[in-house]
Amino acid sequence: MDDGLYPALGERMARLRRDLKITQEALAGRVGMSRATIASIEAGRQRVTLDQAYQLASALELDSLAELVPLDVKRYEPIHAAMEKGLNPIQVSQIQEILRSGLARANATRKRS
Template sequence: MDGFYEAFGERVRKARTALGMNQQELGSAVGLNRTSISNIEKGRQRVALHMLFEFGSVLQVEPESLLPAPDGRSDVLDELPEDARGWAQNVLANAQKEERRG
């Protein structure tokens, strides 16, 4: 189970940094302190289920995209250079919004 929370925390960190947001800003936006965000990103603090939607909203990603794949597969974004991930996440988020508008 620890690996699950570590992977979740890594996804939160990647989404946060892609937006240029620091831990304090994310914490304030979701109602947690900076230390909690740090612990979540390191997999040391578990998150209540309803917080998944808070994180998704603030980080401008679909909540399920923060969840690790059940079979342990890595995210395709992991294969991109760090400086291209934010751009790719924005493109995907915009495509998902357009798809929902349909």
């Protein structure tokens, strides 16, 4: 569920690296990764941990992680609203009943424990 996050991060990282006039190999050396890993990140094929993002931001001489990581966050949409978009009223009702009965069973089990 990245919705373009990793390709956008990779594009931004590649641009920043080129602006510094350093190679993928040089960047890899700064952060302790392989050149292939840097290439995969820049191509948007590899996910990056938060720790790696901080290391990359530092190696790219940035003042803030926000300069590297795209911060366009999609607004949270409750699952029921997302489900309702593609379901008819009977399906929505059936799903709501399943969820209610599941919660009732979970509460009953918790009370017995």
